[in-house]
Amino acid sequence: MRERWREMMMTRLTWALSGAFVIMGLGLMASVLVGSWPILMAPHSLGRLLSPLWDPLQGQWGILPFIVGSSVVTLLALCLAVPFALASAISVSRMLPPVVRPHATRVLAALTAIPSVVFGWWGLQMVVPVVRNLGGGSGFSLLAAAIVLAVMLWPTLSFLFAEALQSVSPSYVDASLALGATPDQTLVRILIPCAMPQLINAFLVAVARGLGETMAVQMVIGGQVAMPQGLLSPGATLTTQLLTDAALYPPGTRGHAALDVMALALVAAMAILVRISARWRVGT
Amino acid sequence: MAPNIRTESLTVSYRRTVVLRQISLEAVGGEVLALIGPSGCGKSTFLRALNRLVEETPGAHVTGRVFLGEMNIYSSAVDVTELRRRVGMVFQAPNPFPFSIFDNVAYGPRLRGVSDAAELRRIVERSLQEAALWDEVRGKLRRPALTLSGGQQQRLCIARALAVRPEVLLLDEPTAALDPVSTEKIEELVSNLRGRYTIVMVTHNLRQAARVSDRTAFFDDGSLVEVGLTRQIFTAPRDPRTEQYLTGRYFP
Numbered sequence A: 001m002r003e004r005w006r007e008m009m010m011t012r013l014t015w016a017l018s019g020a021f022v023i024m025g026l027g028l029m030a031s032v033l034v035g036s037w038p039i040l041m042a043p044h045s046l047g048r049l050l051s052p053l054w055d056p057l058q059g060q061w062g063i064l065p066f067i068v069g070s071s072v073v074t075l076l077a078l079c080l081a082v083p084f085a086l087a088s089a090i091s092v093s094r095m096l097p098p099v100v101r102p103h104a105t106r107v108l109a110a111l112t113a114i115p116s117v118v119f120g121w122w123g124l125q126m127v128v129p130v131v132r133n134l135g136g137g138s139g140f141s142l143l144a145a146a147i148v149l150a151v152m153l154w155p156t157l158s159f160l161f162a163e164a165l166q167s168v169s170p171s172y173v174d175a176s177l178a179l180g181a182t183p184d185q186t187l188v189r190i191l192i193p194c195a196m197p198q199l200i201n202a203f204l205v206a207v208a209r210g211l212g213e214t215m216a217v218q219m220v221i222g223g224q225v226a227m228p229q230g231l232l233s234p235g236a237t238l239t240t241q242l243l244t245d246a247a248l249y250p251p252g253t254r255g256h257a258a259l260d261v262m263a264l265a266l267v268a269a270m271a272i273l274v275r276i277s278a279r280w281r282v283g284t
Numbered sequence B: 001m002a003p004n005i006r007t008e009s010l011t012v013s014y015r016r017t018v019v020l021r022q023i024s025l026e027a028v029g030g031e032v033l034a035l036i037g038p039s040g041c042g043k044s045t046f047l048r049a050l051n052r053l054v055e056e057t058p059g060a061h062v063t064g065r066v067f068l069g070e071m072n073i074y075s076s077a078v079d080v081t082e083l084r085r086r087v088g089m090v091f092q093a094p095n096p097f098p099f100s101i102f103d104n105v106a107y108g109p110r111l112r113g114v115s116d117a118a119e120l121r122r123i124v125e126r127s128l129q130e131a132a133l134w135d136e137v138r139g140k141l142r143r144p145a146l147t148l149s150g151g152q153q154q155r156l157c158i159a160r161a162l163a164v165r166p167e168v169l170l171l172d173e174p175t176a177a178l179d180p181v182s183t184e185k186i187e188e189l190v191s192n193l194r195g196r197y198t199i200v201m202v203t204h205n206l207r208q209a210a211r212v213s214d215r216t217a218f219f220d221d222g223s224l225v226e227v228g229l230t231r232q233i234f235t236a237p238r239d240p241r242t243e244q245y246l247t248g249r250y251f252p
Helices: A002-040 A045-049 A064-095 A101-111 A116-135 A142-166 A170-178 A183-194 A196-212 A215-221 A238-245 A254-279 B043-050 B080-086 B101-111 B117-130 B150-162 B180-193 B206-212 B230-235 B240-246
Strands: B005-014 B017-027 B032-036 B060-068 B087-090 B168-172 B198-202 B215-220 B223-229
Touching: A002 A045, A002 A254, A064 A101, A064 A142, A064 A183, A064 A196, A064 A215, A064 A238, A101 A142, A116 A142, A116 A215, A142 A196, A142 A215, A170 A183, A170 B087, A170 B150, A183 A196, A183 B101, A196 A238, A196 A254, A215 A238, A238 A254, B005 B043, B017 B043, B017 B198, B017 B223, B032 B043, B032 B206, B043 B060, B043 B087, B043 B168, B043 B198, B080 B087, B087 B150, B101 B117, B101 B150, B117 B150, B150 B168, B150 B180, B180 B198, B180 B206, B206 B230, B215 B230, B215 B240, B223 B230, B223 B240, B230 B240
Parallel strands: B032 B198, B032 B215, B087 B168, B168 B198
Antiparallel strands: B005 B017, B005 B060, B215 B223
């Protein structure tokens, strides 16, 4: 009797806790949606939102500069990080002596745990001055942010890429080598194509991390709300603007609603990434 | 004319464990040589030593010599890629690549730079015919290879190996994962390929060895116990261990 009672309580507890998770998620969505309602429902809302003008004093809440900032920084960071990460992943999973491989993988995993503020701090000392000296301006720029973000994504991407390559059945590698393929041919013709779904998922994880990264980017991007005029000009992203303005606008104000819209945009972007990722589910 | 393949004092070890000891054995050109023996006796390693695939295993160390025709395949002048073209291999579990049927068979020729579509089509058709799979897959060459049945997949792997025109075929328990009907088809295929290729086949199925091979070699614990004409091995083995193994009374 007591056994049964305990079992029933366990079941209920599990349901309750996982239910709380669902409620919290829905609650988050609802609060962001409700918060952004005044702006979304205003006349010409989309046109005003997507305007390049963010000027709180004039009542202009265009978030286009931040969308551009987020997209450019993330895209550029990935363009920089992917080749390096792929090379690291190939070294770790195929080229290093087999005895060293597990240790190298562990080092990669450890690197992924470095807090992003450390990368920002490093970028402040190393990247910003270099960009200033080579490109002029203050050095605080989209380019500096992209470089810092790329370095930050490098270990994560390498680790996930290496996992993807290691997931390919060794029997494919055997078959390829037995047909007289060189290790390079096997890599390009078998390993990478066979690991493609996992590689793409790894890439999407990196996109999500890049879009969501706040601290490291904020420390080097310059925090300017005007539309960036080039890679060397300072800017802001959806996340950094949310961070810097969070304490500025009390709930109920237009500014607060605008920040809610930005949060909503980030959630929507993540939802889209998850959809794409599901399409590349392993084994389809 | 299919070449002989001959080992002289072939020894293979992984790190400190010796898995093959001083094997001197010859597969006669155009014949089928069956390798039998308890699990873990080194048969598969022996096979993988014949195309130097054993070297891909970390820590593997090979001594002794292996001759393909007159060429010592472990000499430093040998191009491993070309060696593996001449010595094809089929594995225990069917392992077609997750590509189309066509791309599986065309994989080897493409590695060697064949890119002409008509030429590739000709090679693919010829190889599939030789592997007795053509009639079942014609008109479906663009389908994923993994949609084929297990037995068809294994014949596809044989076709893939044949597409690079090898002279020797190494078969590592090619029917271990197959049902009896598919097994019979593979055995029939091996009988048809005999003469054109030198075939070395590892098998745990003694009847299979008796049915398809010309010669049989019995391995035990990394050593070659005895080799001879299959009829002789199965009817009058010289070594008592062979007789015990063949009659199911051998417990190593």
